[in-house]
Amino acid sequence: MKEINLTALEHAFQSKIDNDIKIEPKDWMPDAYRKTLIRQISQHAHSEIIGMLPEGNWITRAPNLRRKAVLLAKVQDEAGHGQYLYSAMETLGETRDKSMADLISGKAKYSSIFNYPTLSWADIGAVGWLVDGAAIMNQVALCRTSYGPYARAMVRICKEESFHQRQGFEIMCTLMKGSKEQREMAQDAVNRFWWPALMMFGPSDADSTHSQQSLDWKVKRHTNDELRQSFINATVPQAELIGLTIPDKDLKWNEAKGGYDFGQIDWEEFKQVISGNGPCNAERIAARTKADKEGEWVREAAMAYAEKKNSKKAS
Amino acid sequence: MNSLYKYILRIADDSLILGQRLSELCGHGPAIEEDIALTNIALDLIGQATSLYEYAAIVGNEGKSADDIAFLRFEREYTNALLVEQPNGDFGMTIARQWLFDSFRVLFYEALQQSKDAQLAAIAEKSLKETKYHWKHSSEWLIRLGDGTSESHERVQNGINYLHKYAEELFFMDEVDAELIEKGIALDLTTIKVAYEQKLNEVLPLSTLSLPTNNWKQTGGRIGKHTEHLGHILSELQYMQRAYPNMEW
Numbered sequence: 111m112k113e114i115n116l117t118a119l120e121h122a123f124q125s126k127i128d129n130d131i132k133i134e135p136k137d138w139m140p141d142a143y144r145k146t147l148i149r150q151i152s153q154h155a156h157s158e159i160i161g162m163l164p165e166g167n168w169i170t171r172a173p174n175l176r177r178k179a180v181l182l183a184k185v186q187d188e189a190g191h192g193q194y195l196y197s198a199m200e201t202l203g204e205t206r207d208k209s210m211a212d213l214i215s216g217k218a219k220y221s222s223i224f225n226y227p228t229l230s231w232a233d234i235g236a237v238g239w240l241v242d243g244a245a246i247m248n249q250v251a252l253c254r255t256s257y258g259p260y261a262r263a264m265v266r267i268c269k270e271e272s273f274h275q276r277q278g279f280e281i282m283c284t285l286m287k288g289s290k291e292q293r294e295m296a297q298d299a300v301n302r303f304w305w306p307a308l309m310m311f312g313p314s315d316a317d318s319t320h321s322q323q324s325l326d327w328k329v330k331r332h333t334n335d336e337l338r339q340s341f342i343n344a345t346v347p348q349a350e351l352i353g354l355t356i357p358d359k360d361l362k363w364n365e366a367k368g369g370y371d372f373g374q375i376d377w378e379e380f381k382q383v384i385s386g387n388g389p390c391n392a393e394r395i396a397a398r399t400k401a402d403k404e405g406e407w408v409r410e411a412a413m414a415y416a417e418k419k420n421s422k423k424a425s
Numbered sequence: 426m427n428s429l430y431k432y433i434l435r436i437a438d439d440s441l442i443l444g445q446r447l448s449e450l451c452g453h454g455p456a457i458e459e460d461i462a463l464t465n466i467a468l469d470l471i472g473q474a475t476s477l478y479e480y481a482a483i484v485g486n487e488g489k490s491a492d493d494i495a496f497l498r499f500e501r502e503y504t505n506a507l508l509v510e511q512p513n514g515d516f517g518m519t520i521a522r523q524w525l526f527d528s529f530r531v532l533f534y535e536a537l538q539q540s541k542d543a544q545l546a547a548i549a550e551k552s553l554k555e556t557k558y559h560w561k562h563s564s565e566w567l568i569r570l571g572d573g574t575s576e577s578h579e580r581v582q583n584g585i586n587y588l589h590k591y592a593e594e595l596f597f598m599d600e601v602d603a604e605l606i607e608k609g610i611a612l613d614l615t616t617i618k619v620a621y622e623q624k625l626n627e628v629l630p631l632s633t634l635s636l637p638t639n640n641w642k643q644t645g646g647r648i649g650k651h652t653e654h655l656g657h658i659l660s661e662l663q664y665m666q667r668a669y670p671n672m673e674w
Contacts, residue, residue, distance in 0.1 A: 285674075415573040
């Protein structure tokens with residue numbers, strides 16, 4: 111059916127994808143492919159930028175010099191990831207200004223996880239371990255995504271993310287080897303972040319609106335449920351190793367499928383958080399809006415100065 | 426405590442407190458590129474502070490770690506210059522503070538490389554490389570803002586007007602310095618005073634900005650008499666160490 115409706119261009123495009131040849135910015139691509147990528151890459155970039163806020167919340171309170179430096183470096187990496195992702199998005203014809211405006215207006219989405227607050231130092235460990243851990247599952251797969259600039263950005267990002275995941279886990283290990291208060295702090299962080307981390311993979315395949323087309327275009331390489339399952343399989347043994355309890359009474363190893371069975375995700379909570387009703391949605395957008403507004407005169411000054419320099423050069 | 430210990434802490438506290446101030450901005454900068462740059466400068470300063478506190482821990486020889494010294498002193502025991510504890514304000518204020526400080530720090534580290542104390546000389550050498558970048562960054566922004574729009578000019582000029590009274594303290598010296606200057610360890614700051622003024626004047630004309638004519642100087646930080654801001658900085662900085670004493674993180 112599909113074959114009959116393909117024009118020659120579409121046919122050539124799909125054949126590149128089927129042969130694992132990357133699509134590059136100057137190549138012809140269907141509008142819907144372009145739109146899907148702009149949506150996905152910009153959401154990804156926004157997630158990096160918004161993701162700086164919950165972790166940035168603990169930089170000034172980091173418990174020692176080493177942790178402060180590592181956290182600064184991590185948050186700086188995230189700003190860098192945002193920057194290359196916006197650049198990848200710009201190769202598709204969308205501007206960073208427009209994309210930022212969509213973020214501030216609430217039109218654009220970002221990962222729901224960053225709408226949860228970081229309440230203790232252990233949350234910095236949990237975010238690195240679980241949130242970056244979940245992000246990596248997705249991102250490793252995206253290194254093979256069909257759009258060249260996005261795939262290449264992901265290769266670089268993945269290297270840094272896996273370092274973030276390890277440092278998060280190392281914070282948790284240190285806490286679990288520490289005092290009773292530290293162990294309780296770590297467990298409490300896992301209790302709060304486990305389910306939201308599972309939600310990061312998005313709705314179940316049955317309810318995911320964009321999945322099938324994205325798989326055909328190789329924008330996505332695995333389904334949401336496949337990635338979620340891989341994450342659970344990888345993470346549960348790490349929790350057990352250091353004595354953390356996963357807050358899911360239905361979690362059980364299933365020999366037959368070679369993976370863990372797990373309990374029901376609260377999709378109503380997920381729906382609420384992505385539609386703006388999470389614990390920190392308003393604060394996150396307010397912080398971005400404030401930075402954007404307060405930065406406006408700075409950006410204008412930089413432009414005005416550059417113009418003066420250029421006109422001096424020209425005359 | 427001996428003079429060398431006190432001398433190291435003055436340098437370390439400047440780095441720590443300014444690094445802490447810049448960290449507050451992480452995620453809130455005027456553009457992503459600036460978030461990256463300011464966070465990077467904060468990271469360098471925390472790194473410099475760490476090397477210095479580690480050295481102070483050895484010199485102090487009281488069984489205290491670098492973290493104990495950085496996190497567990499009382500307000501009157503911190504000896505950073507008042508300039509670095511001033512609030513970030515708007516981006517004009519942040520840049521003015523950074524420029525006044527970086528201009529000093531480049532000259533200071535350049536000269537401290539000649540210290541007879543090998544450890545201080547090595548820290549100065551490593552820090553100088555970073556600080557030259559910081560100075561380039563803050564000077565370029567000072568020029569861009571000064572010669573940008575009338576609004577940016579006014580904002581950064583306000584920053585300089587407000588902060589300049591704290592710049593003089595960077596040249597504060599007392600018996601701690603006198604003893605170490607004699608031994609060839611510390612730097613006689615009067616030797617870089619003229620160069621500092623020249624360094625400011627290199628950038629000022631390009632920025633169309635000027636230094637305030639009011640010569641009021643405010644000092645006290647080097648002897649632990651701070652502005653009201655430091656206590657609040659410390660309440661965040663020390664929160665974990667005070668709330669959960671004697672733990673590994």
